[in-house]
Amino acid sequence: MxxxxxxxxxxxxxxxxxxxxxxxxxxxxxxxxxxxxxxxxxxxxxxxGVSPPKGMLPYSEDWFTSWQPNVHSSLFINIYNFIIKHTNIYPIDAIIKSYKLYLEHIEINRLQRVLSLTRAWTLVRFLESKVLRVIPCTKCKGNFIVHSLEIHSNHVCGLCNIPSRAGKTKKKVA
The missing domain is CATH 1.10.10 (Arc Repressor Mutant, subunit A)
Known part of the structure; x- marks a missing residue:
């Protein structure tokens, strides 16, 4: 032993x-x-100071493709891919460093944190298993996340094609 x-x-x-x-x-x-x-x-x-939450992780790949989560997830995965490409660190360390940079970006720009570390980890797993993939936007050429099984090739990211209701949440209206 x-x-x-x-x-x-x-x-x-x-x-x-x-x-x-x-x-x-x-x-x-x-x-x-x-x-x-x-x-x-x-x-x-x-x-x-408390017990960890119980239960299974509730995340599906669809969460990552809706508008606001997609913008945040795409930001995180671009940071992660850059770190993986240009360093020689373990993937979990790259996730930690990428997530810290994501949080720094959110804080500097006074944005709402949408992506949790657990969701970021899940995203990497979905990409590794090819459930999701990263492709370039046909307008801005920035990389963003889509379902792997989507057929059409003229993808436009959520920043180039912002939905009309974007940012109009019940919280902001109140």
């Missing part, structure tokens, strides 16, 4: 801590660390 390295365990705890602080759900922690579920739950409680 292989003896556990203290340094390796410390790195796993640091990774889990970073993910928890960014709002990752327990399933994300389990998939990306070698720590036991019990240790992850204890760590989550210690950091957040």
């Amino acid at each position: 292989r003896e556990k390295s203290l340094l390796s365990e410390a790195k796993q705890i640091q990774l889990a801590t970073d993910l928890i602080k960014l709002g990752a759900r327990l399933q994300v922690l389990e998939a990306n660390t070698e720590l036991s579920r019990e240790r992850l739950v204890r760590l989550y409680k210690e950091i957040k």
Whole structure:
């Protein structure tokens, strides 16, 4: 039986801590660390002061293709793809760094955060499994997310084709 390295365990705890602080759900922690579920739950409680949310991840690929989530998801995935292309880091570390840059962009521009870390992680998984894909907009040439099974090729992104009701939420009207 292989003896556990203290340094390796410390790195796993640091990774889990970073993910928890960014709002990752327990399933994300389990998939990306070698720590036991019990240790992850204890760590989550210690950091957040509450038990982790229970239940399955409720996200479908359709969420990523609706207007506002698509804009935010496309921003995140472009950052992620740049980091993956130009660095030699693990994908989970690229997700963390990309998500931090996404949050920085949202804060600087005083935008509402639409994408959670768990959704960002799910997005990467959907792209890896080819459920979703990234394609260039025919107008601005920027890359954005679409369903892999969409047939037509003249895709226009949500920034070039803003829906007439965009930004007119009940919250803003009130």
